[in-house]
């Protein structure tokens with residue numbers, strides 16, 4: 001029933017330094033796959049991660065559609081395996097250091113500056129920074145973040161044992177994590193803006209048939225209420241205009257994701273939502289800079305896709321380095 | 325069945341092989357209402373088996389009053405991580421899953437008497453402290469961001485004898501968690517009054533310490 005994990009920032013502190021062939025930004029599935037392929041091709045690779053390893057995939061309780069794991073696998077466990085595989089071929093990975101800037105120095109030389117003040121030099125850079133949960137932008141949201149409002153059920157779910165919670169958003173992420181909450185909470189109420197859930201059918205079936213769940217559709221959430229801590233979610237029926245208050249101790253927000261690309265704004269070309277544009281081989285408009293995974297424009301946010309992107313990016317990097 | 329598989333044991337052995345100072349893992353159990361006390365004892369015993377430098381002592385929170393006083397323990401279960409001296413490193417609850425990293429870091433920090441990731445300015449600040457700091461970090465085992473926060477607390481505690489670092493598995497201490505309204509992790513509480521949410525850089529923790537003094 002217990003698992004024990006060793007975070008790699010402790011096992012192997014620091015990078016060996018020097019000039020890297022490839023610096024990968026982000027240790028989610030896209031970044032780590034690229035690191036596996038690159039390192040196995042003797043490309044000297046460093047992965048920089050602002051948080052802990054695994055990206056969004058590591059914050060999901062169970063992944064059931066990644067081929068090869070017929071029973072499903074915990075997101076954190078799957079990412080741990082990616083990481084081991086990358087290290088086995090010699091990739092270096094540093095956690096808890098955010099890349100703040102990529103600076104092109106000259107052809108074949110880029111610098112990545114990080115939050116800790118380090119500067120890493122590389123011949124090529126891969127942006128695999130994924131996306132992060134979108135906010136509701138509603139009254140009460142910031143005030144009650146960490147006081148009942150959360151964007152990570154896997155992290156904070158255990159604090160809501162036998163409590164009533166609300167999940168806002170019934171896409172696949174919301175329902176997957178709602179299912180996880182149904183294991184702890186007294187009752188889980190799901191609130192959706194659309195008249196239906198856009199999630200995978202299997203997740204709909206499991207959550208909707210659960211004895212501890214209630215669903216509201218076609219509802220606009222207008223406010224998170226509380227007094228020091230969350231006490232209620234206010235929502236308005238989009239058809240009838242009826243306003244209703246749902247008393248609750250916890251609110252979990254799953255209303256989609258937005259890319260983390262501020263740090264390269266004005267450099268690499270993006271679409272209007274901030275997703276990075278690439279060609280089919282993962283080149284961005286800037287020489288030596290590649291992008292892969294959820295951060296890419298018009299992509300499907302799935303681990304399998306991130307893995308495929310990471311593979312293509314590593315191969316494109318190899319080609320690039322060969323002619324440099 | 326062993327809690328740690330061969331692979332993890334191997335990694336632990338490597339990490340704890342060269343500690344300059346001996347480390348004592350001092351566990352306080354409770355006779356009642358402690359589903360995980362045995363797990364904690366088993367876990368630290370398995371860790372100690374991997375390294376000559378690490379030993380285990382087990383006490384009863386309700387019986388061994390002198391030890392409770394010596395290590396200033398106010399709740400159980402807890403592991404006090406004690407190096408060349410008691411730097412004030414405590415882990416309350418089971419250090420499972422991601423929190424296993426926190427425990428191992430604590431052992432390394434106590435066994436070297438050195439922080440791993442603090443910069444010079446932060447160390448200078450801590451060295452000049454003249455008032456006590458009670459630094460609590462609330463975590464859950466499934467939270468990937470939590471070890472980063474917890475490790476910061478342990479690092480600061482080894483750098484200053486005035487800093488005590490309590491890492492608390494929030495779901496195992498519901499009363500304490502509700503006293504501080506812990507509804508998201510990691511949560512840092514400095515001197516009972518300053519609240520820093522999430523994994524924060526050292527400069528933010530230092531600011532919180534300043535405001536609390």
Ligand SMILES: Cc1cc2nc3c(=O)[nH]c(=O)nc-3n(C[C@H](O)[C@H](O)[C@H](O)COP(=O)(O)OP(=O)(O)OC[C@H]3O[C@@H](n4cnc5c(N)ncnc54)[C@H](O)[C@@H]3O)c2cc1C
Nearest residue numbers: 026028029030050055056057099129130293294301302303
């Ligand atoms: C709740 C939930 C459930 C999901 N369930 C499934 C599922 O069942 N099946 C499935 O296939 N997919 C699922 N997904 C989607 C899947 O997790 C993502 O598609 C996948 O993680 C994308 O990988 P990525 O590597 O592109 O980005 P991410 O996983 O987002 O990783 C990006 C990494 O980059 C880091 N980063 C960002 N900016 C910087 C910076 N400046 N410097 C350094 N590091 C940085 C981030 O911290 C992060 O670790 C789920 C997602 C969520 C949230």
